Amino acid sequence: MTYVYDFTEGDKDQKDLLGGKGANLAEMTNLGLPVPPGFTISTQACRAYLEVGDLPDGLAGEIDAHLESLEKQMGRRLGEPGDPLLVSVRSGAAVSMPGMMETVLNVGLNDESVRGLAEQSHDERFAMDSYRRLLQMFGATVLGIDSEVFSKALDRLKKDRGSTSDTDLGVEDLRGLVETFKQAIHEHAGRGFPQDPREQLELAMRAVFDSWNTERAALYRRQERIDEGMGTAVNVQAMVFGNRGDDSGSGVAFTRDPASGNQGVYGDYLQNAQGEDVVAGIRNTVSLADMEQIDKASYDGLLTIMNTLEKHYRDMCDIEFTVERGKLWMLQTRVGKRTPGAAFRIGRHMTDEGLIDTDESLRRVTGAQLAQLMFPRFDEKAERSLIAKGMNASPGAAVGKAVFDSDTAVEWAERGEDVILVRKETNPDDLRGMVAAKGILTSRGGKTSHAAVVARGMGRTCVCGAESLDVNSKKKRAKVRGGEPIREGDVISIDGTTGEVFLGSVPVTDSVVMRFLEGEHIDDDLVQAVDRVMTRSDDVRRLRVRANADTPEDAARARRFGAEGIGLCRTEHMFLGERRQLVENLIVAEDEAGQEAALAQLLPMQRDDFRGILEAMDGLPVTIRLIDPPLHEFLPDYTELSVKVALEEDQDDLDGHDQKLLDAVKRLHEQNPMLGLRGVRLGIVIPGLFKMQVRAILEAAADRITAGGDPQPEIMIPLVAAVTELDLVRGQVAEVAADVERERGHAVPHKVGTMIELPRAAVTANEIAKSAEFFSFGTNDLTQMTWGFSRDDVESSFFSRYLEHGIFQVSPFESLDVDGVGRLVRHAARLGRQSNPDLHLGVCGEHGGDPASIHFFDEVGLDYVSCSPFRVPVARLEAGRSALGSSTDATR
16 A cells, blocks of 8 residues: 655545645646645555554655655755755645644754754754744644643743744844753653654654544534544645745735635735744734735735636635745645635636536535524624724624633533633634634634634634734733723624624624525625525425424415425424413313313314414425324423422312312323323324314315415324324324315315334335325434434433544434434335335424435435425525535535
8 A cells, every 4th residue: 555645646636545735735736836845644544543553564664765755856855964854744634624633844953953954044043943943843742742831931031022023032032942942842741852853754743643633623523524534644845934034924815705705815924934823823914915015026926826726726725825035835725714605605706707607606505604694693773882803704793701711611601601712812722612602702813813714614703813902811801902801701792794893792683695585685795696506406406395384474484485385383382372271171181071172172273273374385285293292291290280289288278170180190191201102192092182183284274275275284193103003093084084075065185194203114114105195204203212312311411422432423313313313214215115106205303404414315315304494595505405416515
């Protein structure tokens, strides 16, 4: 097996092997762009290393051979005392994980070669600055020393010199800092800094491999649903130096604005700096427009390369570059992370420019991004107290209590608080807090800082570089220039679209996309971009989309959102509130006459409910589930009722109704009611209940026919495990249907089907399909029954541990367990259609609105998915993307 590849040997389509960074370095090399030479150690090597805990056989020899080739190409040897070759060692997974894994720069420097670098460069300060950077990165990344050890020493030195910038430090300052860092390494790591350059390279490579399994990297993969088994590549590249004075620098550029999607020149540049300085936000950058004034030749060259890359990749590119003594070098490119709004706008613009077609613009956006655009924004008419302004790094409206460290953010969020994480700048160790927070605010950094890039990737609202804030994490406060401090717990509001920061809670209002999806005509470029993609999605998708709705209002809203019917109307929701008393009367009735009286009172109410829903969905199918939950849910709590009856007995004032209720609660008590008397079992034990509901449905439909409507009711019988259960209830439905036809003088068209929510139903679907006109997969209960746990009981108790151990990549209630529950769905669909070719198949669990699950249901051949009204647009979009063969992750 080959583990190592020169940059000249790969291309952009080899991301799984070379990682994203390595594949794109190879592609830029092939394009003839100015890329420092180097080689990539593949993801296969990483996986082999992680599996056995050591370098695989043959890897060291391959690295030696490629290093020798690089040395010949550069005319220098790694760490050679007189004229050293220095290299960077960078991670690069197949899927971008910004800031999650490790980088070490200036590998090859030691006590001897630093002198050679100073002589060859004629700049001792530059050499010492490069050495202290290596010691700092190597100590933290490779030897596992707390990075604060180094940053505090640097801060102390700057304070002693009365400076705020490391560029103000002189040669002697840096020489002393080098000795301080070497001493810190010896003290904290129990060993000296390795002077052998080849040992430095190997240890740095191992550190990059090991960083794949760090807590923050694992958390990021869970958050972004990235495969745990992919591993990372390692890129070893000849160093070019942006820290060689004011005619040098480093920067990050985007071919379009990653926040808005607008065309133009966007990015950050930092003179006399290495690339990590730009991303870390330790000094505030200048814009690329300012770079034109600093170094026009490099700026013009950069624009030419940006244009070349965008046309080649046919997408917005994110570029890292370095200028060394006026010479421009390309260090990285990738398809850039972008905000949801930018994703839709870029797709529209590139379609208009002829770079891509409409199908490709649909592939490049996701339902998750559309959902983000439906979130509220700040009400511009509301009173607001502006306290600071920074970079609009990631759009949205976020309100929460200010917290100044990640642990507090997680702790407060877990107890239900909305928080805004406030930092000078974020680093990869802040990821847990960034995930927990509603928004992120930093006083340093720009649109390419760690905070901005990670926030955009996660869809978090973010404002960066609010320079008027003096953030003090230790004192848990941020002082606003000329104003009162923000203390931990103070409520602030941040606008990631404008970069504004407000004191207090600012009211929010519906987004323009939400208003458009509700049917309002809005002249807006983002709305036009969304409309174009949604129209194309509706044109190409096979999978229909229905809504879960229990009221006429929900049904009407779902229809405005584009729902093509109702896939689940939960009738038990209609028995709450004032009607609960009628259900109590039914339960405590002592004979059939008492039951009939209670049902007679419920009938007209149910009929009105169904009439309104059928009217709202006129001409479209409406699947109505007969009452599913156990009757105990409609009764008072056993303990509370027992106390009440006991008190009445003590006071000799016993209420007969309360005693009957208590007797009913005792009679209906079940150890596990979710596995007891519910669903179809209830309809068999208390047949009058189902008959009343069926009559209400059919009479409501008859009323709609009389009014000139086109009702299409579908009666769904829940929790069927055997075809004989379904046949019994179907007999009741037929009996009621015949009565209604006789009374109304005409038949009422309807369908009868069942929910497939029990494993037994799934494996005997061929039998059940003989008596059903449709199946609707109840994936919530099917997941509970298949895994053998109750969602309400286990999500808060052990799911987090299961996620940590990789048993789940994501909760099976959030995204369908394809290997287990999905296999049952596939099996039942195949068996059902074999037995009944006309069988209509849908899904009504909340998985019907999950993007990954939608793609699975489409692939299995279901006819529709059903989800909550607000998720209907997301489901429509993902159904279209599925038809085009897109992945659920646009990786942008």
